[in-house]
Amino acid sequence: MKKKLVGKIGALLMAAAMAFTSGTAVYADETSEDDSQDFALEFQSERDQNLLKDGTGGLIEKGDGYEMLKGTELDDGGYTTWIFVSANKVKGDLNSTISTLLDKKSVLKESYLSLSLGDNSKGYGVSKSNLEKMKAKKMMFTASGTIDGKYYGYEFPEVENVYGDFAPSMTFNTDSRAAQKVKEAGIDKFYTFTSKVPSQNELLSSRGEIYTTSSDNLGGFVADTQEYSTKYASNMRIYYYNSTADKFQSYEPYNSRTGKGDASAGYSEYSDVYKWTHGSIMNSAKLNGTYVVTQGEIPAEYLMDSYTGLSHEGNDWLYYKNGKVDSTYTGLCKYNGSWWYVKNGKIDFSATTLCKYNGSWWYVKNGKIDFSATTLCKYNGSWWYVQGGKVNFNAATLCKYNGSWFYVSGGQVRFNATGLCKYNGSWFYVQGGKVNFGATTLCKYNGNWFYVQGGVVKFKTTLCKYNGTWWYVKNGVLNTSTTLCKYNNTWFAVSGGKVAWGYTGNMKYNGGTFKVVNGIVRF
Helix, strand or coil: CCCCCCCCHHHHHHHHHHHHHHHCCCCCCCCCCHHHHHHHHHHHHHHHHHHHHCCCCCCEEEEEEEEEEEECCCCCCCCCCCEEEEEEHCCCCCHHHHHHCCCCCCCCCCEEEEEEEEEHHHHEEEHHHHHHHHHHHHEEEEEEECCCCEEEEEEECCCCCCCCCCCCCECCCHHHHHHHHHHHHCCCCEEEEEEEECCCCEEECCCCCEEEECCCCCCCCCCCCEEEHHHHHHHHEEEEECCCCCCCEEECCCCCEEEEEEEHHEEEEEEEEEEEEEEECCCCCCEHHHEEEEECCCCCHHEEEHHCEEEEEEEEEEEEEEECCCCCCCCCEEEEEEEEEEECCCCCCCCEEEEECCCCCEEEEECCCCCCEEEEEEEEEEEEEECEEECCCCCCEEEEEEEEEEECCCCCCCCCCCCEEEEEEEEEEEECCCCCCEEEEEEEECCCCEEEEEEEECCCCCEECCCCEEEEEEEECCCCEEEEEEECCCEEEEEEEEECCCCCCCECCCEEEEEEEEEECCC
16 A cells, blocks of 8 residues: 555544543544645545545444554555554553554554553553564554643654664653753744653654644744644744754754634633644654754754764764764764764774874773873784873883783884883893793893893892803893802802803902812812
8 A cells, every 4th residue: 555644644643542542632623624634635645535534434343442443445455454542541461452453363564553642651652572563564653642731742654663662751841951052042932842762762664753732832932823724834943952962953844833723613621812833853853852843943053064073862972074974984083071982973882992083093992082091902913002092102111911011112012022121210021022020031232231030130240041051240241250159159160251160270259269170169
């Protein structure tokens, strides 16, 4: 069945549902028969006109809190089914009832479910599993409720995107920050409504709509002088308030208007003038967040069109460039005093990496630059030295990482390096790019050979075995003197800086003469 069901067909469904589910009949009467024809003609669809006519009758089944009506005839001779469910009148579990109704043989593809949420503080909603059933049957789904005489509704001509349960709530004039921003922009006639659907931010359908209707003129608008059914207010606007950017996203509303009706037209509980406002947002609407309905345009400098930065939407932080999400951007972006790592248009909170920005390479930890970090970071197969959150390409130092100390030169770990490195006043022995704290050896540095013990240069006098030879070290440096040297409680004869293992004879040392046998002093 070809469908062009958006906007006011959903409003009519809502009106019919409210007439069935609520003791307050005024909303069912707000749309006259002439209005219905006007709305239908807007879509120029004979099938839609038939839908509006047939949907008001043809009762198939009635139960506790629901009615099933016969709708439009399908191409195969069958009939579409309309299901009206009043959440607060269903006995037992709401979603069990909905599931049973969706499974009935009379509910074919392209049928309709209209759910009245009643008082939305009850938290009624449709489960993910029931949404999946509607998706399989390409069903239209509308959900509507009231808050102190204020309508709100959600319409989806076809359920396409299911992420979780659909349990919406709506509040009016509760976002003080958005209201203050509107006033700052010079608008004094407006109201706000805030939609919340915890498990799903995007609309269930690419052609979905959110709409509100208020009977008490929340925005203090100047009403039309003609009947509400015949004239739209040309200066009505709808905006989404992006709280992260502190700016507004402009919409081309499907229908935004003000009006008044005479009390004699059936609005007996009101005074002689019945004022009301209506606003709806289609397509790119978000299920979570605040909208403002204004009388008058918000100035351009307050709009998202000029915004470049981050915006929190659903579970993601998205990167905007000139008012549009830039899914191609990978880089850094400053927000609220911190710098964040954006990958393909959204913050990657799992990222620990390096990122180049303004000629420097910055260290990102868990999606955010860590300006306190002094550490190592692997990037493109190499390990780089980070100091104060930025790669220091001039560094020649040691850096502790995962329990080991690594040697850095030119800002990069040099895994092929063996030598000495001064750090915090001491000289350390580096072997294969890492301090070898188990090493006792000699190491050549700047033309001298230094004595290393436990990975650190020790400036003492001793002997050290290196490459099969025992060498004489004086004050930490290899010395080619001929002398005696004590090592492990034994004195050895040294000649030309080496232990003289083949020497037997006498040697003078500190004014005395000592007997040496095979390089060892015999007392």
